[in-house]
Amino acid sequence: MNNLQNGTSIKIDAKEIFYKDLNNFILDSALKGIKKIILNNVFGQRYIASRLYNIPKIEIEVFGTPGNDLGAFNDGHQITVYGNAQDGVGNTMNEGEIIIHGHAGDILGMSARGGKIFVRDYVGYRAALHMKHYKDKKPIIVIGGTAQDFIGEYMAGGIVILLGLGLKKGESHKPNFVGTGMHGGTIYIRGVVNSFQLGKEVGIVELTEEDHKIIEENVKKYANYFNKDVDEILNNDFIKLIPISKRPYGKLYVY
Amino acid sequence: MKSYLLPEFKIIRDDDRCIRCQVCVRQCGFGVHTYDEENDIIISDESKCVGCQRCAVFCPTNALTIMTNPYEYRPNANWRKEFINDVKKQAEGGGVILTGCGNDKPYKIYWDHIVLNASQVTNPSIDPLREPMELRTYLGSKTNQLEMVDGELKTVLTSQVMIETPIIFSALSYGAISFNAQTSLARAASEFGTLFNSGEGGLPKELRKYGKNAIVQCASGRFGVDPEYLNSSAVVEIKIGQGAKPGIGGHLPGEKVSIPVSRTRMIPEGTDALSPAPQHDIYSIEDLSTLIYALKETTNYEKPISVKIAAVHNSAAIASGMVRAGADIIALDGIRGGTGAAPKIIRDNVGIPIELALAAVDERLRKERIRNKCSIIVAGGFRNAGDIIKAIALGADAVYIATAALVAMGCTLCQKCYTGICNWGICTTDPWLSKRINPDIATKRLTNLLRGWSLEIKEMLGGMGINAIESLRGNRHHLRGVGLNKWELDVLGIKGAGE
Numbered sequence: 001m002n003n004l005q006n007g008t009s010i011k012i013d014a015k016e017i018f019y020k021d022l023n024n025f026i027l028d029s030a031l032k033g034i035k036k037i038i039l040n041n042v043f044g045q046r047y048i049a050s051r052l053y054n055i056p057k058i059e060i061e062v063f064g065t066p067g068n069d070l071g072a073f074n075d076g077h078q079i080t081v082y083g084n085a086q087d088g089v090g091n092t093m094n095e096g097e098i099i100i101h102g103h104a105g106d107i108l109g110m111s112a113r114g115g116k117i118f119v120r121d122y123v124g125y126r127a128a129l130h131m132k133h134y135k136d137k138k139p140i141i142v143i144g145g146t147a148q149d150f151i152g153e154y155m156a157g158g159i160v161i162l163l164g165l166g167l168k169k170g171e172s173h174k175p176n177f178v179g180t181g182m183h184g185g186t187i188y189i190r191g192v193v194n195s196f197q198l199g200k201e202v203g204i205v206e207l208t209e210e211d212h213k214i215i216e217e218n219v220k221k222y223a224n225y226f227n228k229d230v231d232e233i234l235n236n237d238f239i240k241l242i243p244i245s246k247r248p249y250g251k252l253y254v255y
Numbered sequence: 256m257k258s259y260l261l262p263e264f265k266i267i268r269d270d271d272r273c274i275r276c277q278v279c280v281r282q283c284g285f286g287v288h289t290y291d292e293e294n295d296i297i298i299s300d301e302s303k304c305v306g307c308q309r310c311a312v313f314c315p316t317n318a319l320t321i322m323t324n325p326y327e328y329r330p331n332a333n334w335r336k337e338f339i340n341d342v343k344k345q346a347e348g349g350g351v352i353l354t355g356c357g358n359d360k361p362y363k364i365y366w367d368h369i370v371l372n373a374s375q376v377t378n379p380s381i382d383p384l385r386e387p388m389e390l391r392t393y394l395g396s397k398t399n400q401l402e403m404v405d406g407e408l409k410t411v412l413t414s415q416v417m418i419e420t421p422i423i424f425s426a427l428s429y430g431a432i433s434f435n436a437q438t439s440l441a442r443a444a445s446e447f448g449t450l451f452n453s454g455e456g457g458l459p460k461e462l463r464k465y466g467k468n469a470i471v472q473c474a475s476g477r478f479g480v481d482p483e484y485l486n487s488s489a490v491v492e493i494k495i496g497q498g499a500k501p502g503i504g505g506h507l508p509g510e511k512v513s514i515p516v517s518r519t520r521m522i523p524e525g526t527d528a529l530s531p532a533p534q535h536d537i538y539s540i541e542d543l544s545t546l547i548y549a550l551k552e553t554t555n556y557e558k559p560i561s562v563k564i565a566a567v568h569n570s571a572a573i574a575s576g577m578v579r580a581g582a583d584i585i586a587l588d589g590i591r592g593g594t595g596a597a598p599k600i601i602r603d604n605v606g607i608p609i610e611l612a613l614a615a616v617d618e619r620l621r622k623e624r625i626r627n628k629c630s631i632i633v634a635g636g637f638r639n640a641g642d643i644i645k646a647i648a649l650g651a652d653a654v655y656i657a658t659a660a661l662v663a664m665g666c667t668l669c670q671k672c673y674t675g676i677c678n679w680g681i682c683t684t685d686p687w688l689s690k691r692i693n694p695d696i697a698t699k700r701l702t703n704l705l706r707g708w709s710l711e712i713k714e715m716l717g718g719m720g721i722n723a724i725e726s727l728r729g730n731r732h733h734l735r736g737v738g739l740n741k742w743e744l745d746v747l748g749i750k751g752a753g754e
Contacts, residue, residue, distance in 0.1 A: 023552055046545070047552040053482035068545055073553040075482045088536055091549065092473075094481045107536055111477035113521055129535050130477065134521040154531055156522060184526055247509050247527045253598075253673075254348030
């Protein structure tokens with residue numbers, strides 16, 4: 001493999017390297033004490049950073065287009081993608097941070113139980129599907145643009161912030177069935193969402209002081225990563241969606 | 256609303272024997288028995304009785320007899336008592352009828368129509384008491400061929416898991432069953448050299464020390480699934496389906512999500528734990544492959560990955576896809592597989608018997624020359640060592656047992672698992688009831704069962720003149736059918752008795 005080490009960082013040309021070999025390389029490098037890995041010419045390699053269980057935190061920079069399940073089961077590493085990501089980003093992620101300078105595909109952050117994901121632009125279907133939180137483990141997803149249908153489906157915890165950047169003034173967000181089956185967590189949406197776009201398990205509630213703090217904190221991070229104007233983003237109304245019931249399917253049964 | 260249902264059970268108390276010790280009062284979690292101090296009598300509310308026999312077993316004077324309530328409606332072959340009562344229940348409650356345990360309907364049980372061979376005259380049988388018998392089984396994908404260079408093995412072997420008997424404890428999740436019950440399964444598996452299955456509710460930290468003997472599940476709810484959980488195991492199993500409820504998900508009711516359960520599942524206390532029907536990242540064989548390899552990556556290719564499906568009409572074609580997707584183990588769960596909670600209508604009507612599914616899957620994989628690429632574990636109502644040895648001759652590598660393990664711990668199949676009340680301390684998270692399982696005793700009962708069945712398998716193997724379970728696997732010549740139609744014999748791939 002063609003690689004270049006510089007102190008604790010290493011650069012590799014991932015062109016035509018099979019994903020298993022690439023992930024072997026990432027694991028070996030991390031075990032050798034490398035702290036930052038730069039992957040150039042990534043072209044569809046899957047499971048980047050999934051192999052890094054029980055390894056001190058490292059940073060991975062991806063140039064190109066990583067394949068499915070980027071950072072699946074991520075155990076605390078920071079992955080930055082300069083390009084678009086495909087399906088399953090942060091699937092069942094445990095900790096860490098994923099930053100996408102572009103779009104991401106379907107099931108972003110599915111079943112994530114911790115960590116943060118920032119996507120500069122748009123995401124596909126069923127983002128934040130069945131995401132959950134437990135105590136201090138609380139996944140947060142910030143999406144700059146809008147999303148496709150079923151965002152927050154079955155959501156059981158965590159936070160989604162959908163900023164709607166790039167939508168025209170007054171143009172509504174794209175997804176229908178927002179939060180269908182949702183029974184935990186919070187979705188904040190900046191911009192217009194019609195009530196018919198919402199799943200029947202969610203309700204709109206007033207934002208509290210605490211909510212504004214959460215939004216501000218994460219929007220600042222988003223703006224910082226992608227070089228956006230914080231005030232312009234925050235100077236706009238947000239709506240807050242939460243589930244109507246912790247037990248949407250509690251009354252289905254007879255004994 | 257006045258209920259039109261009659262009690263399911265009748266409680267007969269022999270007053271000459273009853274010493275008013277009130278054991279029955281304390282033993283019943285459903286509150287059937289109460290002591291009336293003023294009149295010094297024990298009153299039993301039969302409408303609450305589930306027929307679990309806990310009070311009868313623990314009554315020191317054998318004063319109690321619990322029997323099916325013998326009331327009759329007018330006999331009707333179509334409108335049987337069960338259907339009339341179910342309609343009443345739904346007319347009163349307006350919902351889906353829940354139930355627990357496996358399908359109790361009289362579908363044909365093929366094990367009861369298959370008989371085994373034994374050696375007579377022309378080949379000697381083997382006495383397992385005197386000669387070594389091998390039940391050891393390796394689970395995992397086997398390579399097509401081995402390459403040796405200069406006496407050194409060049410082929411890189413895939414990960415294998417060794418078990419000392421082809422009997423594995425099937426998935427029983429913490430939250431559905433009590434901590435003490437899961438501990439007993441883990442300890443018994445560890446002592447006997449086999450595996451237990453965590454189910455989809457995570458693996459409590461206290462049980463991670465039994466990880467070498469654990470199959471951990473990654474199901475649609477992904478409860479308690481993190482890299483540590485996956486890496487603490489011997490095998491990771493992707494749960495697609497369950498024999499008791501093919502095609503649907505599961506709801507662990509909020510009442511059962513206590514603090515320790517919430518810690519293990521990693522969800523807040525008191526919230527429903529919803530397992531969606533599909534895994535939302537799997538809509539195709541290609542997607543399944545993506546998850547299989549995601550799990551292999553996360554566990555550094557050190558563990559076999561199992562994929563469990565419910566036995567359904569096209570299991571053979573699906574199984575072929577699963578193997579090609581990279582599954583090292585295929586687990587098939589038949590229509591009689593148990594559950595902690597399932598809609599009764601699904602449990603009783605969906606899926607196919609495991610015998611037929613197993614035969615079809617094994618046959619298909621052989622024809623496609625990929626049978627060696629996976630091990631097959633079958634589940635769904637195995638009642639004794641005879642069923643197990645027949646399954647192995649039909650093509651299984653090992654058998655999952657759950658109901659039998661629960662019965663060993665005290666379960667009487669009262670089918671009320673979904674209530675969260677279990678007088679035997681098994682299917683509950685109530686701390687007071689859970690204490691009824693003493694892990695020392697339950698572990699002993701489980702290892703006793705494994706020992707007894709393993710000895711019986713050895714006896715039957717020896718009788719066939721075989722001294723290793725490997726030699727029986729898929730060896731259908733040792734099976735014959737009795738009372739089966741031609742199509743059944745064809746699907747099972749066996750001859751009729753006498754042929």
